[in-house]
Amino acid sequence: MISKRYEDILDLSQHIKILIIFILLALIVPLFRSQLKKNKSSQLPLPPSPPGNLLTGNLSEVLLAVGKRQQHLLFGKWAREYGEIVRVRSGPFVQYFINSDKAVKEIFDRNSAFTSKRPRWIVSNEQICNRLNVLLLDADDPRWKHQRKVTHNYLTSIPRADAGLPFLHFESAKFLYQMAHESDSEISGWKLYRRILRYTYSTFTSQTFGMDIPEDDDQVISDIHETGLAQILGTLPGSNLVDVLPILDKLPLIFKPWERRNRRRFERDMRFVKEKLDRIRALRAQGCTNDAFLPLIETDQKGSEFGGGIDEAAYLSLMLVMGAADTSAVSTWSFMQAMMMFPEVQTKARDEILKVVGDRIPVFEDIESIPYVRYLLKETWRWRPPVALGHPHTTTAELIYNGMRIPKGSQIHLNAWAVHHDPRRHYNPDQFIPERFEGDLTTAMQSINAKDVTKRDHFAFGAGRRICPGYHVAERSLAVAIMRILWAFEIRPSVNATLPLDPLTFEGEAMPGIADKRMPVSLKLVSEERRGHIDAAFESVNSTRTNLEPMVHRETGQGAFERLPFVNYDGH
Numbered sequence: 001m002i003s004k005r006y007e008d009i010l011d012l013s014q015h016i017k018i019l020i021i022f023i024l025l026a027l028i029v030p031l032f033r034s035q036l037k038k039n040k041s042s043q044l045p046l047p048p049s050p051p052g053n054l055l056t057g058n059l060s061e062v063l064l065a066v067g068k069r070q071q072h073l074l075f076g077k078w079a080r081e082y083g084e085i086v087r088v089r090s091g092p093f094v095q096y097f098i099n100s101d102k103a104v105k106e107i108f109d110r111n112s113a114f115t116s117k118r119p120r121w122i123v124s125n126e127q128i129c130n131r132l133n134v135l136l137l138d139a140d141d142p143r144w145k146h147q148r149k150v151t152h153n154y155l156t157s158i159p160r161a162d163a164g165l166p167f168l169h170f171e172s173a174k175f176l177y178q179m180a181h182e183s184d185s186e187i188s189g190w191k192l193y194r195r196i197l198r199y200t201y202s203t204f205t206s207q208t209f210g211m212d213i214p215e216d217d218d219q220v221i222s223d224i225h226e227t228g229l230a231q232i233l234g235t236l237p238g239s240n241l242v243d244v245l246p247i248l249d250k251l252p253l254i255f256k257p258w259e260r261r262n263r264r265r266f267e268r269d270m271r272f273v274k275e276k277l278d279r280i281r282a283l284r285a286q287g288c289t290n291d292a293f294l295p296l297i298e299t300d301q302k303g304s305e306f307g308g309g310i311d312e313a314a315y316l317s318l319m320l321v322m323g324a325a326d327t328s329a330v331s332t333w334s335f336m337q338a339m340m341m342f343p344e345v346q347t348k349a350r351d352e353i354l355k356v357v358g359d360r361i362p363v364f365e366d367i368e369s370i371p372y373v374r375y376l377l378k379e380t381w382r383w384r385p386p387v388a389l390g391h392p393h394t395t396t397a398e399l400i401y402n403g404m405r406i407p408k409g410s411q412i413h414l415n416a417w418a419v420h421h422d423p424r425r426h427y428n429p430d431q432f433i434p435e436r437f438e439g440d441l442t443t444a445m446q447s448i449n450a451k452d453v454t455k456r457d458h459f460a461f462g463a464g465r466r467i468c469p470g471y472h473v474a475e476r477s478l479a480v481a482i483m484r485i486l487w488a489f490e491i492r493p494s495v496n497a498t499l500p501l502d503p504l505t506f507e508g509e510a511m512p513g514i515a516d517k518r519m520p521v522s523l524k525l526v527s528e529e530r531r532g533h534i535d536a537a538f539e540s541v542n543s544t545r546t547n548l549e550p551m552v553h554r555e556t557g558q559g560a561f562e563r564l565p566f567v568n569y570d571g572h
């Protein structure tokens with residue numbers, strides 16, 4: 001009896017064993033399968049890479065190109081030689097350049113859940129900005145989502161972009177007025193660029209802080225630009241040892257002079273924006289609120305919704321000026337370069353504008369009646385994308401595209417220059433031909449959302465979840481600049497320009513592909529009569545405008561940035 005029961009138990013344990021084996025198999029086989037799949041995908045090749053070994057990589061070629069500010073040309077050449085995705089190894093750094101519209105759509109748009117992270121930037125993100133700059137924040141940081149939402153609600157949605165138009169119309173009319181009454185026989189190059197900078201910086205400080213920058217030579221322009229540049233330069237591979245060897249970050253602060261320096265900059269910038277906040281509050285106490293980003297957030301008591309309180313919103317305002325002003329100024333500058341180099345386009349464009357507006361100063365809304373202006377916008381951003389090589393993202397999963405794999409953790413770049421200058425996508429890509437967009441009246445937003453990516457006009461604003469939120473604002477800014485400058489002035493090489501023009505002699509500086517302050521361009525009134533129209537338009541907008549507080553009080557210096565001992569304040 002006992003042995004029978006024992007046998008039964010054995011029997012039972014046999015069954016249990018078999019059952020366990022089945023369960024284990026059920027668990028293991030899929031794991032094994034996925035392992036197989038993983039191994040199979042890992043056997044897929046990495047994207048092609050220009051030749052070089054680990055030590056030299058392409059370092060010398062890349063460094064040479066960076067030195068000449070021509071990295072967009074080098075990476076563009078590699079795009080044509082190696083295809084849609086190119087893996088560039090420069091010394092210890094590996095970057096993936098995404099060079100075709102279809103690859104951009106697949107990688108940045110469709111896989112945005114895995115491609116929206118930023119690389120870790122200890123210096124730029126964690127120290128200079130103390131993790132408060134939307135552009136540098138990681139996608140999984142709740143502050144990133146919140147800052148984007150607030151930026152949309154208070155600054156960059158269509159209604160808010162429209163609310164910014166009075167500032168834009170005032171500042172651009174002032175620019176026209178200054179140029180029409182310029183006492184120098186000719187103003188060109190750096191002086192002219194500086195004036196464009198004033199008007200874009202002042203437009204955006206008006207839209208964000210509700211304060212303006214009345215004078216061309218105001219130091220605050222260079223100061224804001226300089227602190228933005230420090231952040232951007234800090235994102236370039238190899239620019240900071242601690243970003244290459246993050247272990248250094250574990251050292252006590254006393255051994256990290258760079259961190260002390262960067263944190264000092266952050267604290268200085270924070271004091272700058274808090275002073276603006278104090279003045280906004282004082283104005284509100286007197287019953288005065290401007291229709292601008294920070295004053296509205298302050299009035300609506302939205303500050304407490306930021307992790308860092310209203311101070312974070314004030315800091316964000318400064319970051320938004322940085323993101324908006326330089327990109328807008330260089331867009332106008334590139335447009336002027338195109339008009340100078342392609343005079344027949346200029347003549348046609350002016351005719352199209354005059355047909356509609358006549359002697360009246362153009363306003364943004366005129367774009368609806370002048371399709372050619374829409375084409376000029378698209379062609380300017382195609383021809384000279386301000387962020388030619390994209391702002392880097394990082395992958396959070398392995399991605400497979402066209403039989404190639406991009407490993408998890410890779411740094412990827414939307415190579416806007418290569419896509420825009422691919423002759424299979426745009427015929428004669430180096431020529432400025434607005435007619436290539438004939439019939440395409442889509443706004444920036446409509447084109448970004450196009451189902452067929454081959455129909456998308458350009459990628460100047462990036463792609464995916466991190467796409468520039470400022471495109472409605474940017475569109476208004478460049479459209480007004482294009483219409484007003486063409487309406488008022490002839491754009492031509494300055495008297496000291498070396499002809500024929502060679503863009504390689506004036507392209508580069510901080511933004512690859514963009515003409516710098518040496519560009520020999522000047523403006524000449526289209527007619528003496530036009531001066532009268534400009535005067536009338538400026539006087540009208542000036543007399544009806546509510547005066548704004550200046551960012552910095554010139555006489556007292558109130559509101560200025562404090563000097564940092566380690567910075568060269570040459571500015572631009």
Ligand code: HEM
Binds near residue numbers: 148320392460471474
């Ligand atoms: C011609 C003008 C402009 C161009 C070409 C431009 C281009 C870009 C590009 C390429 C990016 C990076 C996108 C990415 O990572 O994939 C970006 C990000 C950004 N831009 Fe713009 N931008 C312009 C104007 C503006 C304006 C007017 C504003 C604000 C009013 C603005 C605010 C931002 C912000 C906040 C980000 C960070 C987005 C994020 O990381 O989530 N930009 N922009």
